[in-house]
Amino acid sequence: MNKFLTMIIVAAFVAVAASAQTPAWNDIKGEQLIALQTKGDPARGQAAFEPCEGCHRKDASGRTSGAYPRLSGQHGTVLIKQIADIRAGRRINPKMEPYIDDHALTPYEIADIAAYLQGLPISAENGKGPGAGVAAGKQIYDKDCATCHGPGGEGSAAQFYPMVAAQHYRYLLREMEFIRDGDRKNSNPEMVKVIKPYTNSELETVADYLAQLAPPKK
Numbered sequence: 001m002n003k004f005l006t007m008i009i010v011a012a013f014v015a016v017a018a019s020a021q022t023p024a025w026n027d028i029k030g031e032q033l034i035a036l037q038t039k040g041d042p043a044r045g046q047a048a049f050e051p052c053e054g055c056h057r058k059d060a061s062g063r064t065s066g067a068y069p070r071l072s073g074q075h076g077t078v079l080i081k082q083i084a085d086i087r088a089g090r091r092i093n094p095k096m097e098p099y100i101d102d103h104a105l106t107p108y109e110i111a112d113i114a115a116y117l118q119g120l121p122i123s124a125e126n127g128k129g130p131g132a133g134v135a136a137g138k139q140i141y142d143k144d145c146a147t148c149h150g151p152g153g154e155g156s157a158a159q160f161y162p163m164v165a166a167q168h169y170r171y172l173l174r175e176m177e178f179i180r181d182g183d184r185k186n187s188n189p190e191m192v193k194v195i196k197p198y199t200n201s202e203l204e205t206v207a208d209y210l211a212q213l214a215p216p217k218k
């Protein structure tokens with residue numbers, strides 16, 4: 001092969017590899033980077049969380065109806081990413097926007113809130129599913145989801161994978177449908193691919209399984 005052509009091919013590979021390193025779902029920059037690099041202060045975070053308690057509750061356990069997710073015990077990195085994504089409009093959440101937009105919170109306060117929430121105990125009293133789908137849901141989860149979200153649904157702080165165990169059933173189900181149907185635009189494309197083929201009733205079994213798991217120990 002001629003040397004010039006080889007060079008072009010190599011350059012093309014390098015360009016593809018470089019763009020693969022900053023996937024859009026997790027392009028860490030700007031305020032998200034600032035918040036991630038800040039060592040959050042849990043005491044300041046507790047004070048900054050007060051306006052959030054009306055929806056997410058004082059103990060950050062959310063609502064068993066699933067209208068509001070549990071935030072307590074969630075990985076700080078995940079909380080920071082999700083707040084940054086909501087602020088950037090990648091995840092639509094009009095009810096919450098006035099409370100978390102950049103007039104309401106600085107990146108430093110986001111870091112404080114994340115430090116506070118990730119240290120809170122997880123309430124076991126979450127919204128459960130019907131229970132009949134647990135076995136079928138476990139099969140799907142172990143096959144297609146556990147590689148990222150962990151065998152016990154514990155997620156990964158380093159990789160920005162949310163803890164999904166012991167979350168409210170209805171919230172889990174809603175988010176799975178948003179992710180599958182493209183309504184949650186910050187989603188890791190690998191996840192969208194694996195979740196695409198599943199029907200609503202199959203996703204119900206996965207949510208059923210996850211909601212009844214014990215909160216992961218940290």
Ligand code: HEC
Nearest residue numbers: 051052054055067068069079082083093095096099100113
């Ligand atoms: C008016 C009600 C309301 C208030 C107040 C509110 N939130 Fe939320 N929050 C929601 C709803 C609803 C969702 C779930 C949206 C969805 O279904 O995608 C949510 C989701 C979240 C998530 C994503 C959780 C996850 O598992 O991905 C985070 C993080 C969060 N809220 C943090 C906060 C913080 C911090 C505050 C205060 C500064 C706050 N919220 C105030 C309603 C609220």
Ligand code: HEC
Nearest residue numbers: 144145148160161162172175176186187188190191195206
């Ligand atoms: C390649 C890794 C990966 C795989 C595989 C994966 N996920 Fe995810 N999942 C993520 C990431 C990353 C997020 C956070 C959203 C984002 O930023 O993309 C997420 C978010 C979620 C959420 C929302 C959690 C919350 O608190 O809002 C649910 C529910 C979920 N995944 C369920 C599933 C299910 C069910 C499967 C299997 C069918 C699955 N995931 C497979 C990486 C993955």
